[in-house]
Amino acid sequence: MPPVDSRNGPRFALRGRIVTMDGQDAVLRDGVLYINGGRIDHVLPASAPPPADYVDVTPVETAGTAYPGLIELHNHLPYDILQLWRVPRRFANRSQWGSGPNPDYRRLVTGPMRILGEDPESMPAVARYVEAKALINGTTTSQGIALFSNSGSRRMYRGIVRNVEATDDPELPEAKTRIADVEAADARRFLARLQQPHRLLLHLAEGTDDRARVHFRALEFEPGKWAITENLVGIHCTPLTAEDFQIMVEHGGSMVWSPLSNLLLYGKTADVAAAKAAGTLLGLGSDWSVSGSKGLLGEMKAAQLTSAAGGAVFTDRELISMATRNAAKILRWNQSIGSLSPGFHADIVIVRGQDGDPYTSLVAARDTDISLVVINGVARYGMTAIMEELTSDTTRLERLTDHVLADRALNLHHPDADPAVGDLTLADATQRLTDALADIPLLASRVEKTRIARRTEPTPTWRLALDEIAPTGSELRPRLPLPHSSLPSGPVISTVEPAVSSLHPLTLDAITASTDTEFLDTLEAESNLPDSFGARLRDLLT
Template structure:
């Protein structure tokens, strides 16, 4: 929200530590202070410098760590982050091969459970509370949002404490879309016209490593020299692109989002990042979802580090940190508001323990227990109790006990927050979901109830999760343009599922843990994944714990 609008009470404060600004000069202050007033950074100065006007009586809080811009995630199917990591049984070539009705395990692990959770009036808010807190606890200050449908036919985005790229209500943070109308997805000219509207579109592109995955990109070519690509296209995954395809993206000003762990788990390969960098494509990071990805950006930084090492890509830790901060902000056209630590920008901050190692390597290697503080819009939202309490005076703080990092609390108070989760604690959300997932067979076997999106229900408006690709909704996550081959034209990309599909027989599931360090099963499954490069899973599990 814009500074000064309704929200938690803020005050002037200052944080002292090593300051990694991610500004255009990559300035690092070994001992500096970030001064914050009214949710905005007023100054970033060496510790020995005089305090700026208005802060003469403010004593800097000593963090004992390193201060970074908050992490900006450009791809996540957030509601699905309650589900456990899938032990992928085989290598797939593209997205169509593992999702939907072709794969019965997908219904058991993904679509069936999410229908049960997403349509239940008590469980759905618990999903929202849990997954947003999970993103926060993993250092994320901005991510993709949660879409909701109502029984009255309305659609809206959930607005919580973590910034949502799709619903900002702030002219300094232009909103990005992640869905397009199905008629635009299937017609090249309409798709191009959509791309010419003045906002970014974060859309899946070339999901996989085989020919069909690349055809999904090639279908964007309207005719020689003319492509349905503009600077507003942000391609998610791009794993099927060849070197010349990245040059096309760059020539048209498009950018991309890299989700290496998810790509490796499903396809045994990921985007040609070396070729993308040579072409000059701007890149961000996304953890995708918990079914085949990291628990958050803190983990995805490590997955990206290992992927670059395996592929012998010249990618420094500073490059990786920039992808999750400064470069992500540039992709969104948010660089004048977030993404670095400069006067006038919003106070979105991540503080980790220690100041000894290289500052960029330190963040890439940081574990769950190293996060000392997360601040969003000038409000302390998660971290060590003493640090959060020093900045969130008077707010009700909730102890977080399921992270493996002692002494942490979360501040979920937001007077202007969405009433959907008002009063719901993280502990209550965790308990509801743990019980529900363990009891999935019984919940799925309940007698059919009135369709949640039709008819008038007692109590007024009722909301449910608008889950991606469980059924056609008139919106698509990717272009589905026709590609001519052998005299026929066929749409690229996975086929939408049936309009109605039974939940079917389900099995009990375990709620995915908030952090990798406190979730031993996550590392165990990683180490068994058959599509990962040799030792990758074991090495990643070691880095995460």
């Protein structure tokens, strides 16, 4: 399947305020993006004559501000159908909330996902729903959805949103988010893995106590020798000290920050002031809907509040950089993605309005302010009127009926659609998941029958390969042994499957935050967040 779309994409132009996020931080108050074949050909002031090959093209008036598409460096996408968890207490490390002592995790997360991931009706609906959710929240690149078949083969779902793990584009080197378990447990094998030509986006030091920090310190496998290279991208890094960040930077490592998830689970996030002082290259990730934002648009607001509480650590421009050019640099995509520059892939997000600070405008934007999302030169989501102007065959548009997004449309058509999802609409996916979650016990019995049939099924049957639900031979994090010990570092994750009798009906998580009262109420009531943080974040989201 070609990368997102073929390069035979349409030729068009978009007019509005343009925030390029290029090396000079150029902002065109009234500019035009000229796009052809999935690329940005020119970025010019609207007063300039059109290029010779665009004299017959009338720019589409967006009445908005254009930014590079948002690049998410951490998400467990399939889980984004689940609602925000009311975290019952403050945890000190990852083992405490994802293992045996926490039956709620199995009942609310691993139990339902095991069932949905194996159900032939629900699995494609999950893939469609969570990708549309990312798109509607302005994300143009995220981590992928892994699929596993009864024949033992494994592959990545290929959809509309770019996938850092499967790009099929030599300009966009593929990153990895999992490593073999034997590489995770042996320092020299892990270091050899880091020396291969792939970025590794791996969980690192999740929590606030010594046990969490030891996960990082175990990377020093001999005195002064660290299993860290420029290919290690540490996700979370919540307990790291200024000294630790200095070590990371000296060895070329970078970091992905997920502040809301950290605060919800641990009451604390990474010392980003120390990370910034050390020169750490930072990206951003919303983690997952169970303990995070619905997308990067919300996560930037959580990052802004956290930055302000720490003494204005980051400007709004720096926060946007984490989701655009910094993220692209971490991935080694910064010559093709992350800026609105000539020759770059046309990944674009546009929000309504052209007034005020150009950087604050995006950080402050609500989900209802997004008027257009373009991926590789194809309009994928936006105001219906704009989508109709930019779509040659408007019968392919799915006009949304949700009252919040009633004037929006999606274009989920791909000429080489992944057969796992095909032409499934967001509306159909929503209905399937709503029904499935409402009667999880009944669905569980149906899935058990499917499991039995799958053992003798001659044709491949695909299911979701979910993170940390069952042993798969791969790991999301290094597990190097502690000094003078054979015990591995890192969290212990339970893979015990809950009894069907412990499962209860659930509600599908809403796609947008601005009018999701249940999400907003839960967020405001979360006990681990700093005083008034939930209420202030609620105000920013609505």
